[in-house]
Amino acid sequence: MKKISLFLLAVCGIALLMAGCGSKETEEDVSTLELKKNGEIVHTIVEDFGESYYDLDELKSSTEEMIADYNSSAGADRVKLNSAQTQDGVVRLVMTFKSSEDYSGFYRQALFSGTVKEAFGAGYDLDVTLNSVKEEGTTISKQDILDMGDKHVAIVRENINIRPYGDILYMSSDVTLGADGKTAVVTNGESLSYIIFK
Numbered sequence: 712m713k714k715i716s717l718f719l720l721a722v723c724g725i726a727l728l729m730a731g732c733g734s735k736e737t738e739e740d741v742s743t744l745e746l747k748k749n750g751e752i753v754h755t756i757v758e759d760f761g762e763s764y765y766d767l768d769e770l771k772s773s774t775e776e777m778i779a780d781y782n783s784s785a786g787a788d789r790v791k792l793n794s795a796q797t798q799d800g801v802v803r804l805v806m807t808f809k810s811s812e813d814y815s816g817f818y819r820q821a822l823f824s825g826t827v828k829e830a831f832g833a834g835y836d837l838d839v840t841l842n843s844v845k846e847e848g849t850t851i852s853k854q855d856i857l858d859m860g861d862k863h864v865a866i867v868r869e870n871i872n873i874r875p876y877g878d879i880l881y882m883s884s885d886v887t888l889g890a891d892g893k894t895a896v897v898t899n900g901e902s903l904s905y906i907i908f909k
Contacts, residue, residue, distance in 0.1 A: 740757055740801075741757055741871075741872050742754075742755060742756050742757050742758070742871050742872065743755045743757075743871065743872040743873070743874055743894070744814075744822070744865075744867070744871055744872070744873050744874070745874045746811075746824050746865060746873065746874065746875045746876055747876060748876045750809070750810050750811070750824070750825075751807055751808065751809060751810070752807070752808040752810070752811055752813070752814045752822070752824065753793075753805065753806070753807050753808075754804075754805070754806045754807075754808065754814065755803065755804070755805050756802070756803065756804040756805075756806070757801060757802070757803050758801070758802055759800060759801060759802075760797050760800055760801055760802035767795060767796070767797050767802070770795065770802065770804075771792070771795040774792055774795065774804065774806075775792055777817075778790045778791065778792055778806075778817075781813075781816070781817050785813070785816075787809075789808065789809045789810070789813040790806060790807070790808050790809070790813055790817055791806065791807050792804070792805075792806050793805040793806060793807055810824075811823055811824040811825070820867075820868065820869055821866065821867060821868040821869075821903060822865075822866070822867050822868075822869070823835065823864070823865065823866040823867075824863070824864075824865050824866075824875075825863065825864070826860065826861055826862065826863055826864070827856055827857065827859050827860050827861070827862050827863070827864050827907070828860035828861065830864050830866060831857065831860075835866060835903075836853070837853050837856045837857060837905075838852075838853045839852070839853070839856070839883065839903075839905055840852050840884075841856065841881035841882060841883060841905055841907060842881060842882055842883075842884060843880070843881055844879050844880055844881065844882060844888060845880070851881055856881075856907070859907065862880070862907055862908070862909065863875065863877060863907070863908050863909065864905060864906065864907050864908075865895075865905070865906040865908070866903055866904070866905055866906075867897060867903070867904055867906075868900060868901070868902065868903050868904070869897065869900050870897055870898065870899070870900040871897055871900075872889065872894050872895070872896050872897070873894065873895040873896075873897060873906055874893060874894045874895075875893075875895070875906065875908040876908075877908040877909035878893075878908060878909045879893070879895055879906060879907075879908045880907045880908055880909065881905075881906070881907040882895055882904075882905070882906050882907075883903075883904040883905045883906070885897065885898050885899035885902070885904055886898065886904050886905075886906060
């Protein structure tokens with residue numbers, strides 16, 4: 712059980728950021744945060760599951776126990792496990808969070824998803840330079856960002872793919888656009904990365 716719990720901490724990123732995110736061949740094969748229009752966050756965790764002493768049923772049970780503890784503390788069902796499966800030595804867990812605040816609270820990881828105006832009100836000073844997705848070489852800075860008050864922004868400190876519900880407009884320099892044109896690939900988990908979308 713101890714080994715299962717340690718593995719769960721690793722794949723969920725509670726104690727450490729997952730190593731190797733974005734290193735697999737397609738966007739479907741890497742850990743991804745899907746931002747829903749209703750504010751929900753769908754977290755797909757994809758990680759190697761090759762050691763024989765790991766058991767999927769125990770991993771699922773441990774995950775459900777952690778979710779139950781969080782929901783109990785929150786006083787409502789804020790997190791749920793959608794699925795847990797393995798294939799070809801890879802584990803895939805899919806979890807849904809009611810909000811980015813729940814994701815942050817569950818993982819102790821920075822994540823914000825909302826409007827630019829809401830981000831500024833939440834304490835993000837937005838004093839950053841972002842690159843345009845459509846116009847290469849074009850950048851925007853703090854005042855430009857603040858003027859986009861009703862546009863949406865994702866702010867994250869994690870090596871992970873972000874798939875917002877709207878078209879991606881601007882990104883931090885440590886974020887690249889995925890091959891599908893709809894996914895932002897965050898390459899630096901040490902500092903906050905910003906993604907503005909419609």
